[in-house]
Amino acid sequence: MNAPSIRALIPAITIALVLLAGQANANSFLFVVTTDFQVSGNCTEIEIDSPWNAEAGLEQVSGDAIVREHGGLLYVVNRYLADNVQVIDPAANYLTIHENSVGPGSNPQDIVVLNENRAYISRYESTWLYEFDPATGSVIDSIDLSLFADGDGLPEMSRMALDGDHLFVQLQRLDRNFFWTPVSPSYLAVIDISTNQLVDTDHGQAGIQAISLAGTNPGFPMTRDESSRKLYVSELGSYGSLDGGIDVVDLDQLVSLGFVSTETQLGGDVGAFVIAGGKGFAVTSDDAFFTNDFVSFSLATGAILGTHYSTSGFVPDVEYDNTSGQIFLCDRKTTAPGIQVFDGTSGAQLTGSPISTGLPPFDLVVVQPEDVGVAGASETETLLPELAPRAYPNPFRSSTEIRFQIGRNSSGGTSTTVAIYTAEGRLVRMLTTRKPAQSAFASIRWDGRTGAGRQAAAGLYLFRVIDAARSTESTGRVTLIR
Numbered sequence: 096m097n098a099p100s101i102r103a104l105i106p107a108i109t110i111a112l113v114l115l116a117g118q119a120n121a122n123s124f125l126f127v128v129t130t131d132f133q134v135s136g137n138c139t140e141i142e143i144d145s146p147w148n149a150e151a152g153l154e155q156v157s158g159d160a161i162v163r164e165h166g167g168l169l170y171v172v173n174r175y176l177a178d179n180v181q182v183i184d185p186a187a188n189y190l191t192i193h194e195n196s197v198g199p200g201s202n203p204q205d206i207v208v209l210n211e212n213r214a215y216i217s218r219y220e221s222t223w224l225y226e227f228d229p230a231t232g233s234v235i236d237s238i239d240l241s242l243f244a245d246g247d248g249l250p251e252m253s254r255m256a257l258d259g260d261h262l263f264v265q266l267q268r269l270d271r272n273f274f275w276t277p278v279s280p281s282y283l284a285v286i287d288i289s290t291n292q293l294v295d296t297d298h299g300q301a302g303i304q305a306i307s308l309a310g311t312n313p314g315f316p317m318t319r320d321e322s323s324r325k326l327y328v329s330e331l332g333s334y335g336s337l338d339g340g341i342d343v344v345d346l347d348q349l350v351s352l353g354f355v356s357t358e359t360q361l362g363g364d365v366g367a368f369v370i371a372g373g374k375g376f377a378v379t380s381d382d383a384f385f386t387n388d389f390v391s392f393s394l395a396t397g398a399i400l401g402t403h404y405s406t407s408g409f410v411p412d413v414e415y416d417n418t419s420g421q422i423f424l425c426d427r428k429t430t431a432p433g434i435q436v437f438d439g440t441s442g443a444q445l446t447g448s449p450i451s452t453g454l455p456p457f458d459l460v461v462v463q464p465e466d467v468g469v470a471g472a473s474e475t476e477t478l479l480p481e482l483a484p485r486a487y488p489n490p491f492r493s494s495t496e497i498r499f500q501i502g503r504n505s506s507g508g509t510s511t512t513v514a515i516y517t518a519e520g521r522l523v524r525m526l527t528t529r530k531p532a533q534s535a536f537a538s539i540r541w542d543g544r545t546g547a548g549r550q551a552a553a554g555l556y557l558f559r560v561i562d563a564a565r566s567t568e569s570t571g572r573v574t575l576i577r
Contacts, residue, residue, distance in 0.1 A: 123416070123463045125423055126169055126185070127434065129454035130158045138162075138171075138189065139452040141434060143419050143461070145445065149434075151453030153189040156181060161458040165208035168192075169462070170229060172203050172216070180206060180216065180229050184485075185462065187498065192487060195232025197225055205254045205316075207262060212488045215288070217252040217264055224252060224264060226291060230488040236291050240266065243305055245278040247271040252284075256317040256326060258346050261294065262286040263326060265313040266305065277311035277333060283326075285349060296349040309353045310339040315367045316412070319346070327355070329368050329377070339365050340397075341375060356397030361390060369415040369422060372440035374400060376422060378410045389413075389424060391442045403442040408432060414459040415439055425456040432456065484560045486573035491543070495573055497526075498538040499560045512561040513539050523551055543575050553577040 123143045129151070130136030136158050139151040157173035160181075164170070169183040178201050182193040197203045202219040206229075209215075213235065216225045222241035227234045243250045243266050251267035266282040269275045282305035285294040297304040310330030318327045324346045332339035340354035340361070356375065358365050363381035370376075375392045389404040408428025415422050422437040426449055433449025434456055484499035497513055515524040524546045528539040541558075545551050553575050560569045 123418060123461060124185075125414070125416075125434070126162060126164070126460050126462050127425075127452050127456045128156060128160050128162045128171065128458040129452045130156075130160065130457050131454050132158050134158060136160055136457070137454055138183070139456070140185070140189075141423075141450055141452075143416060143421070145436075147434070147436060147446070147450050149450050149452060151451070154183055154191060161205065162460050163206050163208060164460045164462050166211065167462070168211065169460070170206050170208055170214070172206050174204060174219075175202050178203060180214070180227075182229050186485070193230050193232075195227075195229065197227065197232075204252065207255050207257050209288070210490070212490060215255065215262055215286075217255055219251060219253070220249070221252075222249060224286070226288075228488070238286055238291055238293070240264070240284055240293075242293075242303060243268070243282050243284060245270055250282075250284075253314045254316050256319055257288075258319055258326065260287055260289045261346070261349075262288050263306075263317070263344075265317070265328070267312050267314060269312065279311050280307040281311040281313055281330065282306060283308060283313075283328070283344060294349065306344060306349055306351055308344075309342045309351050312339065313342075318368070318370045320370060325352075327368070327370060327375070329365050331364055331366070332358070334364060337363075341365060341368060341377065341392075354397065355394055356392045360397045361392060361399060363388070367410060367413045369413050369439075370394070371415045371417070371422060372420075376403075376413065376415075376437075376439075376442065378413060378424075389437070389442075401442055403437055404435060404444055408455075412456075412458050414461055416461045418461075418463070421445065423459055423461075425459060427455040427457070434459075484558070484569050484571040486541075486558070486571060490574035490576045492576055494540055494542045496538050496540050497558055497560070497571070497573070499562075499569065511537055511539075513541075514559045514561070515541060516557045516559070518555045518557065522546075523556065541573075550577075551575055 125141040127139040136156045138153040141147050141149045156171050157177035159174040160171050162171045171181040173179050179196045184192050197216050201221050204217045204219050207215045212228045212230055214229050223237040226236040240250045245268040251269050253265040253267055256263045264284040268278040268281050270278050284305045287294050293303045295303045296306050310332050312331045313328050315329040326344040326346055328342040330339040330342050337358040340357035343352045343355045361379045363379035366378040368377035378387050380387050387406050387410045388402050390402050391400040406426050406428050408426050412425045420439045422439050424435045426435050432455035433451045436445040486495045486497050513526040526539045543551050555574050557572050
């Protein structure tokens with residue numbers, strides 16, 4: 096068959112990308128990791144808008160897991176005794192596409208993803224923070240944080256945040272030899288990800304210094320405010336002692352500015368929090384988290400502005416969606432656990448009863464998928480397949496798998512052609528695959544070679560998927576590195 100030039104496809108590609116982008120916000124959803132802390136956990140999807148319809152039991156994860164999102168993919172950090180990162184694709188019916196160990200017994204705590212082949216993982220039972228490839232599990236580099244360990248030899252690295260080329264890593268410094276007591280000070284280690292070198296935050300002292308925090312025992316997700324160039328950090332301190340608070344770090348000066356609100360002001364041990372509507376919202380407890388209050392506080396004075404919810408359940412996470420202006424709260428109370436929703440400006444509770452997640456909720460992330468179809472169009476009316484094609488891994492070195500959705504009514508054996516072009520529109524390779532029977536998905540692997548069998552040059556490539564069953568076409572892009 097004659098392969099048309101990619102230049103002829105540019106108007107269609109542009110229209111498709113606009114349609115896809117326009118649908119992203121409309122199809123945003125809340126992804127929830129759930130667990131009863133027994134054998135294993137699971138996942139739930141909740142629609143972002145009222146009545147917040149939920150679908151539970153989507154994919155199995157470990158019984159101790161947190162989740163992050165990047166590029167439409169979900170990165171689940173399976174922590175204690177699991178020690179791996181699980182990559183889930185919501186566009187492929189929540190299939191796990193990768194699951195790779197980050198070291199036996201390492202107890203990973205958090206992940207910061209730069210792209211599908213580069214991420215950073217904090218490891219609680221190690222002094223080494225890993226840069227690794229989530230698609231293959233290979234360790235790209237490791238950064239030694241033993242310099243900041245307390246007397247037991249471990250720094251207890253926890254949650255992370257990224258600001259430009261600076262990766263901020265919480266170091267709890269808990270003394271395991273003395274009942275896990277926090278050792279002051281706790282730190283934020285700063286890593287320049289362009290070099291993977293530690294950043295010295297205080298040139299007036301000898302050696303490499305981290306940011307000394309106002310309190311101890313940070314362990315919840317941090318919130319970055321780009322407009323004020325501040326990073327907010329929840330610091331629990333010791334349980335039952337009003338010695339912590341919400342710390343604020345200057346992202347440019349790399350120094351703690353002190354507590355914006357203390358546990359004394361908040362009225363209890365501080366936990367998860369968000370910044371929304373020009374104020375802070377935090378979970379507090381005055382009885383070892385057997386009773387939890389969801390309060391708002393002033394970012395200027397630290398004073399409580401209101402108490403919006405109380406529960407007998409543990410609240411491990413809250414999440415703010417700035418598009419819908421809603422705050423989502425994990426309520427793990429024994430009777431009717433689920434997700435509660437609040438207005439991000441007033442703090443008013445929007446849910447009359449918790450949204451059920453099957454197993455009790457543990458960690459949340461708002462997802463705005465890249466891979467969505469044209470809303471309201473039937474299969475015969477859709478100009479593109481329901482889900483845009485993707486390449487895994489991307490970028491790639493030796494080979495990549497191009498995955499795409501095809502007609503649900505197609506029978507097994509239907510062929511699909513994938514044409515690979517350079518960014519300038521020159522045809523590089525034609526690939527053909529046959530649809531598996533009883534499947535709405537197919538894939539084809541490109542080994543980075545041209546039709547003549549030679550290695551293609553490094554660079555950006557465009558691919559065009561031609562679904563003969565429905566006479567439709569879709570496009571994507573992939574980067575080859577050498």
